Amino acid sequence: MQRIDSEEILDSTTCPPAEVENSLRDLCRINRWFGGVATTRDLIERVSSETAKKRLSILEVASGFGQVPRAAGQQLAAKGITLDVTDLDRLPTHLERGHRALVADALALPFSDSSFDLVSCSLFAHHLQPRELSKFADEALRVSRCGLLINDLIRHPMHLALVYAGFALMRSYVSRMDGVASVRRAYVPSEMHQILANCNHSAHRIEISRHYLFRMGVILWK
DSSP states (O other): OOOOOOOOGGGSTTSOHHHHHHHHHHHHHHHHHSSHHHHHHHHHHHHHHHHOOSEEEEEEETOTTOHHHHHHHHHHGGGTOEEEEEEEESOGGGSOTTSOEEEOOTTSOOSOTTOEEEEEEESOGGGSOHHHHHHHHHHHHHHEEEEEEEEEEOOOHHHHHHHHHTGGGOSOHHHHHHHHHHHHHOOOHHHHHHHHHTSOSOOOEEEEEEETTTEEEEEEEO
8 A cells, every 4th residue: 555645634724623623532532442542551661661760751742632641641650650741732723721732843842952751742753754754753862861652553455444434433524534644644664664764863773563453653762
């Protein structure tokens, strides 16, 4: 299945506010039910095990409502792991009120070097072209102490079929259209590895794992 890049409606500044709200709520449910939260949880637990850190500060890039790391944190609390999450998104309408959050560009993070233990993103990497993804990895590793976590989709025909089958679960037409576009523009693990291996960053190891329902987990260790 060839990668087809196309713009997603939720990325537009002209998406109606009600549809932004409904689509982001859809994403929260999809992440809870279909592997999004579990993938981030597993990645964070892996970092905690490797580094022996039980308290981790996380910058969640392209966070939307920031539900993924916080839901993962609730599950990890039972294992004694505490997360301190900061949300970042380029559109203020995507951010949840009451969270520590800021509006900024993911390719020019407004933080000094080593400001967070981890930089994380969920369903963001497929929005970037290879050169942009490489630049984001450079920025993420610059502001992190341990590394970058990427939680994203895997492009596959069966995954696309599942998105169509799941239209009834989505309240927003934006979610249905963007869901199809997301799978078509997603990377496969070999493409992700090649992009991250060839960029100019301080990573010394790349770990890529497959997770439930066509999810890819990446740890770019600093």
